[in-house]
Amino acid sequence: MATLSFTLAPDNSVTGSFEYSGPTTELVGKRIPGTDGAQDSYELDGGGVSIRFSSYPAFGSEFPVAGVASISESGPYFLIGKHSSS
Numbered sequence: 001m002a003t004l005s006f007t008l009a010p011d012n013s014v015t016g017s018f019e020y021s022g023p024t025t026e027l028v029g030k031r032i033p034g035t036d037g038a039q040d041s042y043e044l045d046g047g048g049v050s051i052r053f054s055s056y057p058a059f060g061s062e063f064p065v066a067g068v069a070s071i072s073e074s075g076p077y078f079l080i081g082k083h084s085s086s
Helices: none
Strands: 003-007 011-018 023-032 038-046 051-054 067-069 074-081
Touching: 003 038, 011 038, 023 051
Parallel strands: none
Antiparallel strands: 003 011, 011 023, 023 038, 038 051, 051 067, 067 074
């Protein structure tokens, strides 16, 4: 299991960390707000990890996040998950 944690700043910049079979990788990136009710997109990079995902609040709370990642230039790894406030 992998864990992605991030914090969104008022200017839409994002800082976060990614934990997956090894040391925690620190990430930085940005949020790209959706228009006209479309999903928000996120881009995070750092330490050989590149993650692109979108949030889909219209899908409800079960799996509103989907995307793709590369880790140390391997992949793609497909992501699906849900928001957590913890």
